[in-house]
Amino acid sequence: MKLRFEGVAFDLDHTLLVDNRLERVALIDLIVRIDAGVAPLHVSLERAGTIADEELARYRSEGVDLETVLRRYVERCGGEGGEGWAPWFRQRCLDLVPRLVVPMPAARRLLSALAQSDLRVAALSNGAAGLQERKAAQIGFFYPVLASERIGLRKPERGAFDLLAARMGLQAERILYVGDDPYTDIAGALGAGFAALWLDGGSKPYPADLAAPTATIRSLDELLPLLIERTV
Numbered sequence: 001m002k003l004r005f006e007g008v009a010f011d012l013d014h015t016l017l018v019d020n021r022l023e024r025v026a027l028i029d030l031i032v033r034i035d036a037g038v039a040p041l042h043v044s045l046e047r048a049g050t051i052a053d054e055e056l057a058r059y060r061s062e063g064v065d066l067e068t069v070l071r072r073y074v075e076r077c078g079g080e081g082g083e084g085w086a087p088w089f090r091q092r093c094l095d096l097v098p099r100l101v102v103p104m105p106a107a108r109r110l111l112s113a114l115a116q117s118d119l120r121v122a123a124l125s126n127g128a129a130g131l132q133e134r135k136a137a138q139i140g141f142f143y144p145v146l147a148s149e150r151i152g153l154r155k156p157e158r159g160a161f162d163l164l165a166a167r168m169g170l171q172a173e174r175i176l177y178v179g180d181d182p183y184t185d186i187a188g189a190l191g192a193g194f195a196a197l198w199l200d201g202g203s204k205p206y207p208a209d210l211a212a213p214t215a216t217i218r219s220l221d222e223l224l225p226l227l228i229e230r231t232v
């Protein structure tokens, strides 16, 4: 078997796993805890959930730090001092991993096959380092996880992908990057010289204004054949 690539690297959320909105669950738990033990907040959990969604969207798209997210979230829910809950929140997220994180369909089959191969494997993920590593371990992904919080660079920044290639010890063009987000994953990887495989979740068409992915799959089961050189 002749391999077309020497390495394969993954996005985590909605590519290899789903976390069932774990950080949103932890944010609502935080409001319940503050309301019961510190000071009444007079906010409905439905409203807290909406605020959590808005603040998490900023956290993901703008790379705001966790303390800022917690401060704003608790303030908008009628309290104060949210930033002081950061250690509690991080631990709460880790504790929720076994209950909420599940592999994407075919992810375990794929990881078993990769373990039998000579390919180098890694993940590059925007998010909190300890949490993303714990989520990866939960689905049996025991390869390096480069999390934006730890490396100080976020997808789609070129530097994040350059660092990924360096950590894998490979030229970018020898690595296939797999992700579900056209902008952060596919445009980011292509811009750094990787081949980029789009996992099409079926919810939105690929944006016409972005460079097309090297290939598109609908299931991780379609990945392995693409790693092999076509000789005919």
Ligand SMILES: [Mg+2]
Binding pocket: 011, 012, 013, 014, 015, 179, 180, 181
């Ligand atoms: Mg993703």
